[in-house]
Amino acid sequence: MPEATDADLQKLLELQAEDSAIKRLNERRESLPEAARLAELQAQLAELNSDLAIATKRNEEINREYSRFEGEIELVEQKIKREEERMFSGNVSNPKELGSLQAEVASLRKKQAGLEDELLEVMEQREGSSDTVVSLTSERDSIAQESERLTETVKQLTSDIDAELATHTEQRTTIETGIPADLLKLYDTIRSQKQGVGAAALEGGTCQGCHTRLPQSELERIKQEGGLQRCDNCRRILITV
Numbered sequence: 001m002p003e004a005t006d007a008d009l010q011k012l013l014e015l016q017a018e019d020s021a022i023k024r025l026n027e028r029r030e031s032l033p034e035a036a037r038l039a040e041l042q043a044q045l046a047e048l049n050s051d052l053a054i055a056t057k058r059n060e061e062i063n064r065e066y067s068r069f070e071g072e073i074e075l076v077e078q079k080i081k082r083e084e085e086r087m088f089s090g091n092v093s094n095p096k097e098l099g100s101l102q103a104e105v106a107s108l109r110k111k112q113a114g115l116e117d118e119l120l121e122v123m124e125q126r127e128g129s130s131d132t133v134v135s136l137t138s139e140r141d142s143i144a145q146e147s148e149r150l151t152e153t154v155k156q157l158t159s160d161i162d163a164e165l166a167t168h169t170e171q172r173t174t175i176e177t178g179i180p181a182d183l184l185k186l187y188d189t190i191r192s193q194k195q196g197v198g199a200a201a202l203e204g205g206t207c208q209g210c211h212t213r214l215p216q217s218e219l220e221r222i223k224q225e226g227g228l229q230r231c232d233n234c235r236r237i238l239i240t241v
């Protein structure tokens with residue numbers, strides 16, 4: 001067991017305080033509820049963006065279909081106009097030819113009516129799909145805004161924690177330089193095995209590392225011997241305060 005003066009041991013306890021603070025801050029940094037919420041929002045955002053891409057594509061398809069029907073109707077209308085002009089021009093006098101022109105116009109009007117019905121249907125679809133795009137866009141924008149705000153919050157919280165971490169790390173370095181190397185090595189070994197606590201205060205007869213009350217005889221022995229002592233129960237370095 002390394003030799004240790006009371007001053008060394010007190011420094012070790014100070015070092016433990018810094019290490020515990022650093023551990024707490026790191027844990028806090030890794031488990032910010034705001035960061036968890038942000039991850040949720042970002043997943044939602046990705047999903048909404050993908051839904052929106054699909055809805056936009058569908059909307060474009062419907063718009064193309066709408067234009068196609070409009071174009072077809074326009075062509076049929078032009079054809080009807082031409083045939084009617086021929087009918088009423090006076091140039092066609094053959095009754096058979098006139099009859100066939102009339103039949104042609106009637107058939108074209110029927111086609112036009114059919115196309116117009118289809119156009120109406122596409123129009124309704126177009127409205128529905130454009131409503132979907134609008135509502136998805138608004139939902140996406142509002143989540144994007146919330147996510148942006150939360151990103152700032154997480155950044156701020158993280159940078160506050162980092163500032164605290166920097167302070168404690170600096171203090172740790174200062175304290176560490178004043179502790180004998182072999183004592184420090186033992187402390188670090190125990191600390192890595194015991195959930196980050198290598199040195200515990202002996203306070204009111206109780207080890208603050210494992211919260212076990214030491215027997216009176218043991219307490220007396222520790223007091224008498226002084227120097228480096230370890231808890232019989234958790235094996236941490238015990239420091240009387």
Ligand SMILES: [Zn+2]
Binds near residue numbers: 209234
């Ligand atoms: Zn203990």
